[in-house]
Amino acid sequence: MEVHRYEKIWIGISLLVIVGWIATVVFGAVGPGIAMVDDSGGQIADPSNPTESDAFRDPGVYQVGENEYEVYVLARQFAFQPGTSEPIRVPANSTVTFYVTSPDVTHGFEVVGTNVNTMVIPGQVAELTVEFDDPGRYGIVCNEYCGSAHHTMEGTIEVVEQDEVNGTEGDT
């Protein structure tokens, strides 16, 4: 079989594109340290009562170290708790690990405009670690259809200056 010399060139280019794609994803994981959300958050024996499980605490913000926080969020029809009725407040320059689960149906947890995004499955805790550098406000939306008022389900994360954080949210 004869292969035209131009065809040889663009077969080579397409192989390079595949190699380049894999290299980009490897760079993302090694360089900026992008991680995938996996099942490390653990499972909940009784999905409708997450707080009774060892894998989940009462919804709220907990300080677990210097500049390290854990946020437990319940996504339910049709609110994030905390997040919707009161914003999730974390300080700037902190590492925040979100633990999100649902006591009713499948929801989504997406910080708008970023790649912080996971599916929230009843009985499964989604665990995501995020670094917040600068003060600001982020929106949270549910991006999995969860019922008739799905479109109203949203919340807020407030990243505030270090000294503005008061000790009212959770304990250490």
Next chain:
Amino acid sequence: MSVDSGGPAPDGVSRRSVLRRGAAASVALAGLGTGVASAQPYGGWFTDDAPGGATSNYDGTTVDRTCEDSITITVGADGNDGSFAYDPPAVRIDPGTEVVFDWASDTHNLVLKDGPDGGWSGYDEIQDAGFEHSHTFETEGVYKYYCEPHLTLGMKGAVAVGSDVPTVTPTPAPSGDGESDGDDGGGLVGPFFDGSSPIVSATLGFLTVSVGAVFAGELLGALDEWRAEARAAIEETDGEVVEAPETESARELDHDSFVPRGTWTLVLVYLLILATMWVFTYFVEFLGREPTVIG
């Protein structure tokens, strides 16, 4: 708008409400009314003209619980396509009656939409099943409240305090959310250009049918023409298939002297587009927007 507060009708009827009422009446006369009534209980609070959805567990009656010391309203009772109802949704009590709000399901609160000055101010924090909030209503008037997470489902309630407090005021239902004040034009024009108006839908239906008929006629005509042509062609050749005449090639090339420059340019342009989109998608959109998931 004090007119909507459920209190006694004000002495001076504003020009706007006269206009509105006039509009509503003419609409009703013309048989085009889309649910704009001139008097609805609680100013239309339980319909979807008010903020949120219609309250399906409200049957138009106010439960009379006067002459009682304490009553219970279930929060998150069955209704409104799930456990998204206040039961009873509308209730009348005497001043001094204690109302116990009893949470029967999760994620509900009591946000006051409007009520008399100095009265109950609602309970804004979202609570779960088993929680109770009680308040003794002293100030007479109509209190309208709703559940913030489930307002769109019609989870709304009302408490009328006092035997003489009217729940029906001669006020047209507010269009929109009542907070925007410049809805005069909308109130007058709305019903006629509303998609649910019979005239509009009849006109649309007529247009669809007539345009469809014209197109179908054209199509059938074209089909007939094509059939006649094909029949004529078959008759000409007595049904035999005629092949196209063979032509000589103008010049012959050997394999490698063929140079497809156009295709080559196209491949390079596609490659450039792909590389640009790759950079924007991964490095700008995905990596470039803080914060990002790191664990």
